[in-house]
Amino acid sequence: MKKFIGFMAIIALAGILAACGSAETAKDDASTVTIGYFPNLDHVPSMVAKEKALYEKNLPEGTKVEYVTFADGSDFMTALKTGDIDGGLVGPGPAMNNYTNGADVTMIAGGASGGTVVMARKGSGIESVEDMAGKTFITPRVGCTHDVQFETFMKEAGITSNRIGGKMLHQTGKPAQYEAMFATEKVDVAVAPEPWATVLEQNTGAEVIIESDEISFGTTLPASVLVTTGQLVEENPEMVQGIVDAHKEATAFIAENPEEAKEITITAIDDITGQKLDKSVIDGAWKNMIFDTALAPEEIQAFGDASFDLKFLKEKPDFASLADTQFLD
Numbered sequence: 001m002k003k004f005i006g007f008m009a010i011i012a013l014a015g016i017l018a019a020c021g022s023a024e025t026a027k028d029d030a031s032t033v034t035i036g037y038f039p040n041l042d043h044v045p046s047m048v049a050k051e052k053a054l055y056e057k058n059l060p061e062g063t064k065v066e067y068v069t070f071a072d073g074s075d076f077m078t079a080l081k082t083g084d085i086d087g088g089l090v091g092p093g094p095a096m097n098n099y100t101n102g103a104d105v106t107m108i109a110g111g112a113s114g115g116t117v118v119m120a121r122k123g124s125g126i127e128s129v130e131d132m133a134g135k136t137f138i139t140p141r142v143g144c145t146h147d148v149q150f151e152t153f154m155k156e157a158g159i160t161s162n163r164i165g166g167k168m169l170h171q172t173g174k175p176a177q178y179e180a181m182f183a184t185e186k187v188d189v190a191v192a193p194e195p196w197a198t199v200l201e202q203n204t205g206a207e208v209i210i211e212s213d214e215i216s217f218g219t220t221l222p223a224s225v226l227v228t229t230g231q232l233v234e235e236n237p238e239m240v241q242g243i244v245d246a247h248k249e250a251t252a253f254i255a256e257n258p259e260e261a262k263e264i265t266i267t268a269i270d271d272i273t274g275q276k277l278d279k280s281v282i283d284g285a286w287k288n289m290i291f292d293t294a295l296a297p298e299e300i301q302a303f304g305d306a307s308f309d310l311k312f313l314k315e316k317p318d319f320a321s322l323a324d325t326q327f328l329d
Contacts, residue, residue: 032064033239036076036088039069039272040175041194041285042112042224043089047268048261049250058249059242069272071174072140080105080229087228087243093145095227096304100317104229107323109244110295111224114288116146117197118153118210119178124188129209133159136169137189138181143312145223150191152216152306164311179203193223194285195277202281212288216306219290221299233324244327247293254291262286297323 035055037046046067049055055065068085070076073094079085081103089111099105120126126135132154139147142163147170151161160166171187175196181187182204189209192200200206212218226247233240254261262282270276297319304317 031060031062032066033059033243034066034068034085035243036068036070036079036085036090038071038076038089038224039269040115040224041265041282041289042091042115042222044254044261044265044289045111045226045247045250045291046089048253048264049246051264051268052250052253054246054249054253055243058245059239063239063242073144074141077103077105080227086232086239087226089224089226091145092222092225092300092303093143093148093307095225096300096307096317096319096322097143097313099319099322100304100313100315104231105227105322106230106233107225107227107295107300108233108240108325108327109226109247109293110222111226111247111291111293113219113222113290113292114212115194115197115223115285116149116215116218117192117194117208117212117288118150118215119190119192119197119200119206120209121182121185121188121190122205122207123185126188126209127207129154129157129159132168132189132209134167134169135188136171136186137161137191138171138173138178138187139191140175140193141172142170143307143310145221146191146193148303148307148310148312149216149218150210151310153210153214155310156216182206194288195281197288198281198284202284217299217303220296221303222292222295225295226293230324237327241327244293248328251291251293258286293328295323295325295328297325 037043050067073091076090077094077098095105126132161168161170175192178190178196178200228240266277266282300323301319304319307313308316
């Protein structure tokens, strides 16, 4: 991956992002639709849809649209379950985990794939996958999408974490903290969603060990999925169709206007976090992203099976009813 010139430090993002999940989420009335998303690159379609007022365009006339940003999938899923949001983009991991625990969640479109890169700290002595045995790695959460991708890849290479009898040590933390963790040498490996992988590379000299198109499920499973509740699908399919249509239009806009989409992304992340990322970071990270609304139920099941195999799930899941692709037609 190409190295990029530096930009201002982003360690302060950790505290800011944590506060994002506490934004007001209560809906004013039945004609209000609330959309949730994260300030990450795999959530760019929601940023574009907000900037271009695409939800307002595709939902019934007079619908008020509100937006809430979250620090992680757990907070997002809590808001979906309590009815504080109607839908939005989240990683497939949190959606699957909550579904297996009885939550009312339905995947209705893909968001983006790619963007998960495994970085080794400079000075860690790691030059290959084999060198990661016995090292300490960090992911956003135990059993999150990025964690499952990484641990599946490593298990196939014969290396596992101490959680399932191996020697790799696992820590968790927000991606904005990874740079600080590398600086203090508390972790050796970061499983980093973009743009944080590019940040680590240009700011710390970290090396890419597993590229985004090499890691398990790197290009076959969406790193983010558009979700809503099964109740909303049943009671108001017109609203769900409008949400999906806005998402599809945003995805098409990204493909047709990548430079404008990048500027929207930079501004949106700045508005959410108070930190303006350098254009070189977005340019570098963008190369690892695939924006696509496609949703393949068989890939969702395969990912769930991998989560069970890694003991993130207690029972082998059945995701036959988790995805509803009718609104993509």
